[in-house]
Amino acid sequence: MVTLTNLVLTTAFAAAGLASVIPPKIGTTVLDNGHGTSSGRASLKQVRRPGYRFNGARDIYKTYLKYGVPVPDYLKKAVANIDALNAAAVSKREKGSAPAIPVDPRFDIAYVTPVTIGTPPQTLYLDFDTGSSDLWVFSSHTLASQVRGQMIYSPEKSTTAKLLAGHTWSIRYGDGSGSLGNVYTDNFTVGGVTVTSQAVQTAQQVSTSFTSESDIHGLVGLGFSTLNTVYPNGQLTFFDNAKSQLDSPVFTADLKWKKEGTYDFGFIDETKYTGEITYLPVQTDPGYWTFTSSGYAVGDGSFNQVSISGIADTATSLTYLPTAVVTSYWRQVEGAVNSQYYGGYVFPCSSKLPSFTFGVGSANITIPGSYINYAQITEGSPTCFGGLQSSSGLGINIWGDVALKAAFVVFNGGNPPTIGWARK
Numbered sequence: 442m443v444t445l446t447n448l449v450l451t452t453a454f455a456a457a458g459l460a461s462v463i464p465p466k467i468g469t470t471v472l473d474n475g476h477g478t479s480s481g482r483a484s485l486k487q488v489r490r491p492g493y494r495f496n497g498a499r500d501i502y503k504t505y506l507k508y509g510v511p512v513p514d515y516l517k518k519a520v521a522n523i524d525a526l527n528a529a530a531v532s533k534r535e536k537g538s539a540p541a542i543p544v545d546p547r548f549d550i551a552y553v554t555p556v557t558i559g560t561p562p563q564t565l566y567l568d569f570d571t572g573s574s575d576l577w578v579f580s581s582h583t584l585a586s587q588v589r590g591q592m593i594y595s596p597e598k599s600t601t602a603k604l605l606a607g608h609t610w611s612i613r614y615g616d617g618s619g620s621l622g623n624v625y626t627d628n629f630t631v632g633g634v635t636v637t638s639q640a641v642q643t644a645q646q647v648s649t650s651f652t653s654e655s656d657i658h659g660l661v662g663l664g665f666s667t668l669n670t671v672y673p674n675g676q677l678t679f680f681d682n683a684k685s686q687l688d689s690p691v692f693t694a695d696l697k698w699k700k701e702g703t704y705d706f707g708f709i710d711e712t713k714y715t716g717e718i719t720y721l722p723v724q725t726d727p728g729y730w731t732f733t734s735s736g737y738a739v740g741d742g743s744f745n746q747v748s749i750s751g752i753a754d755t756a757t758s759l760t761y762l763p764t765a766v767v768t769s770y771w772r773q774v775e776g777a778v779n780s781q782y783y784g785g786y787v788f789p790c791s792s793k794l795p796s797f798t799f800g801v802g803s804a805n806i807t808i809p810g811s812y813i814n815y816a817q818i819t820e821g822s823p824t825c826f827g828g829l830q831s832s833s834g835l836g837i838n839i840w841g842d843v844a845l846k847a848a849f850v851v852f853n854g855g856n857p858p859t860i861g862w863a864r865k
């Protein structure tokens with residue numbers, strides 16, 4: 442006879458995952474009769490039900506039903522209490538989407554995305570940069586002589602801003618531009634995803650190329666937080682802070698040629714790409730999204746199987762690859778020269794440029810030739826500047842916007858991080 446006490450004790454132990462005080466029920470399959478032999482052999486793999494959320498009260502409730510014991514009211518309420526908590530936990534997950542707007546309609550020098558900072562919210566348009574990990578903004582602290590039309594963040598006007606006392610930062614980018622300043626924490630929202638107490642680095646000084654770009658009000662670093670320059674304590678990127686509250690620890694870049702694209706956070710929008718996404722391993726040291734391409738082809742030419750390790754960098758306009766790769770491309774363009782005077786490959790604007798295909802695993806991405814006709818060297822010039830340049834002076838290969846805008850790119854911040862590429 443199964444007494445109530447015994448039963449509750451058993452289910453309590455069972456719910457707690459401890460051994461039951463009652464021997465296994467008759468009919469339980471005995472895998473081993475204790476003499477090393479078996480009455481039949483089975484191995485059942487336990488798999489976690491996706492999205493399952495444990496509800497111990499429900500397990501006890503089911504046991505009462507199984508043994509025909511009336512269920513007390515407190516137990517029914519307990520089941521509902523835990524279900525409500527689980528539902529709240531699931532709904533806590535977030536995802537968001539924000540536009541990536543070319544700063545110049547004529548050519549894609551950079552893309553900016555609206556964000557809000559502080560209370561009440563202050564809107565700025567920032568350059569999302571997978572090639573760095575500082576979130577910095579033009580601010581009320583920036584030298585007035587270095588501000589030319591940029592929107593600024595004024596921490597003194599935000600009730601949720603807090604100075605990160607004793608902390609400073611200073612950054613230099615691959616193109617020689619840079620900025621420096623001090624640090625606040627405040628609420629930071631992009632595409633409906635909010636991080637409270639995000640480190641917001643307020644610029645005190647910026648280089649001339651930033652001053653001259655009135656449509657870029659700062660950068661949002663989306664590289665790995667190890668690259669953050671705040672001293673003495675490095676700060677986390679928006680993505681690293683947001684990751685735990687996102688439906689999935691990912692963000693995607695769908696940049697477009699001379700058009701508005703999107704950055705999505707926390708989900709993968711299947712309507713934004715065709716075919717399959719090919720995921721590649723990421724080398725996270727020193728902190729870039731570094732991956733290895735499996736080779737390249739120029740136009741309809743044969744595919745050259747060669748490993749090209751480089752970084753995916755949404756804030757670098759052009760694509761910089763090894764000299765051998767780049768010369769084999771421009772050799773196909775009549776009149777193309779690598780000009781010291783203009784600082785890179787230039788060609789007659791009337792040229793019909795071949796496409797450039799790069800391998801991602803067994804798949805590949807094709808950059809249309811039109812994307813590689815980057816811009817006239819000056820307004821009205823018959824000579825144009827190439828979107829594909831040599832990386833020999835950089836010491837690193839950079840898959841910048843010219844390549845990224847030909848693909849749908851998934852930056853997967855899971856463990857381990859990976860990068861996904863799909864055609865679109």
Ligand SMILES: CNCc1ccc(Oc2cccnc2)o1
Pocket residue numbers: 551568570572573614615616618650651654657660756757
């Ligand atoms: C183009 N100079 C100003 C400027 C805009 C965005 C950035 O930042 C960069 C530049 C190059 C690589 N990564 C980030 O600099």
